[in-house]
Amino acid sequence: MKKVTSLSLSMAAAITVFATNGIAKENLIDSFKNGKISGEIKSVYSHSNFLENKKSDNITTLGGSLSYETDSFYNFKLGATFQTSHVLDDENNNNVFASDLDGSGSVLSEFYLDYKISNTTIKAGRQFIYTPLVSSAIDGKASERLTKDSFQAYLITNEDVPDTVLTAGYIDKYQAQAYDGDIGSFEDFEDGAYTIYAKNNSIENLILQAQYLKVNANDNSNDRDNIYFQADYTMGAHTFSAQYLASTDKSRISKEEDGEVYGLKASGPLGIWKLGYIVSFNSSTEDGDVDLGAGTGTTDTLFTAMPVNGGGVPARADADTLVGGIIIPIEQITSVIYIGESRKDKDEDLLGDVKAGGIMAMYSYNKNLSLKVIHEHVKTEHPLDEDTDVTRVYLSFKF
Known part of the structure; x- marks a missing residue:
């Protein structure tokens, strides 16, 4: 860890040394002048009557992000992303949005040397970061x-091996994303x-991860x-995929430490007008619930993750x-119309x-x-055959 930190500090020191040279100084200025700015102004509204709660949760937020990355300077780049969130209206009766939308404030979410x-x-x-087991939203x-x-x-990251990223x-x-009413901090x-x-596409029409x-x-x-494996094979306009995820969580009791889940997915055009289809299946073993990894983006890793409620339900053991x-x-x-069902032993x-x-x-x-x-409507067998309805509205302007 100390070696890695020292390496990043050495990179920063190298830029400072280059900047003391007259010619390099002008190039450094150019690298900032030619840098790229991007951003987003965004508003999100969400409503939930989680498990038929008598009082629903409603929240309206406004905020966005501003990103900047310099042009290359002696193969170095410096980047930063500033995020801000402000809760305009909040009826958080059941704390449904406590970990994601119910947070006001600002944070420097990216500040990196490349x-x-x-x-x-x-x-x-x-x-x-965006990988199957480590992923931001x-x-x-x-x-x-x-x-x-x-x-x-x-x-x-290395790409010396042909058609392979390591x-x-x-x-x-x-x-x-949020914690205790504030935007998240590090x-x-x-x-x-x-x-x-690792990601490899050396075989035609096949991507392995x-x-x-x-x-x-x-x-x-x-x-x-x-541990995670995924294979995606393209046949014409159709894509067929398979996945496997295994986890061990030692914080659980011994017989529930290990979890495994398998998945299959197919997607493509229906051949009728411009209609498309997607069908996915996941099956987990009888041991413990599957740990999906680090970051909220991993809730989308399982093929059967729903557009609102993610992949928590199919990650249950024996489902x-x-x-x-x-x-x-x-x-x-x-528009996408979808349905799904997850079957589980009701006694467990x-x-x-x-x-x-x-x-x-x-x-x-x-484009902006x-x-x-x-x-999304969800009906659970327990407790007491209750329902949940969630609505989300996203308005986004990107620049």
């Missing part, structure tokens, strides 16, 4: 909110985590391990989950069998301005 030499890139500092997925969660991490990293801090991520990720994650808990008896959807594009509006689970369905409509006025509305 160095590239040949086919190797080193990225150190605060950053968003993903736009367009269940994990999307007003703000993203972030990691303080040190990643090395990434190894260490994570020491984590910023949640806190120690347990006692650190290590991960290695594999990842390992080791989380060192503050208490060694609570350590967690995850079979099937989800299907029809994609309907009409001019600038794309608080929810029992879970049925869900919903509709999602996405409207793009242009978009509106998305999602309504």
